[in-house]
Amino acid sequence: MERTVVQGRNDQHEICVVGLGFVGLTLAATFADAGVRVLGYEQNRNACQLLNQGQVHFYEKGLPEILNQRLNNGLTITDELPDTLPAVVIICVGTPIDERTEKPDLRQLESAVNAIATRITAETLVVVRSTLAVGTSRNLILPRLRERIAEPLLAFCPERTIQGKALEELRTLPQVISGVNEASVARARQLFDKIVRQTLTVTSLETAEMIKLICNCHTDLIYGFGNQVALMANALGVDAQEVITTANLNYPRPDLSKPGFVGGSCLSKDPYLLIYSTQQHNYTHRW
Structure with missing residues (x-):
């Protein structure tokens, strides 16, 4: 199967959305529709190929139309991360529960964090959109990023939409913003101001997770x-x-x-x- 690969630097993209399931694809499409240049990364090659053909694997009113309008016109979808990432990376991978242990299965999250950690710089804002147990951003993601950058920029900004109305709610629901430091909060707020009417800043990553x-x-x-x-x-x-x-x-x-x-x-x-x-x-x- 032919792979969609983005080589080298990606200054042509403003954000990279990691994981193009319901949460990631609706967000990527909303940013692209707002004029933001988006790189969407989906490691599943079959899913990536279907998306590049304009085929959406779940129901969301208006999404196929935006996808077909914006593909290669503000939205690039790839199954391989570039060597250098855009200024903002948004993690939108699944965090299922292990049915045997009833504990979080973080393999997808850990894989995503490991993939981006080797590619970020001190100026890269990492935004976590995946649903997490309270404390995961600080205790799992932050230490991994610190192996690369002494003081990384990390924000947790949860998704709270309902399927079928996600494109509408992404613009109308207040967006909760949290960050590991003031710089992270400011960058995250600036990012979401491009698509939402209101942002709500809370005092900690843990508050937003909860x-x-x-x-x-x-x-x-x-x-x-x-x-x-x-x-x-x-x-x-x-x-x-x-x-x-x-x-x-x-x-x-x-x-x-x-x-x-x-x-x-x-x-x-x-x-x-x-x-x-x-x-x-x-x-x-x-x-």
């Missing part, structure tokens, strides 16, 4: 509670739809969710990431 986890855990909890209401209603012989719909009508409190399937790559793993985070600090969950 914000992402509690957002998804809360969503999981809300959906799960709606299903529990339906099960209880069924046991009590009443109509769950009537119960929830009437309870919500003109009532100024958070809506009860209607029963339905709960799943997806985020909601099925992020509670485990939060549990793992607190276990590292001897916090015991009470169920």
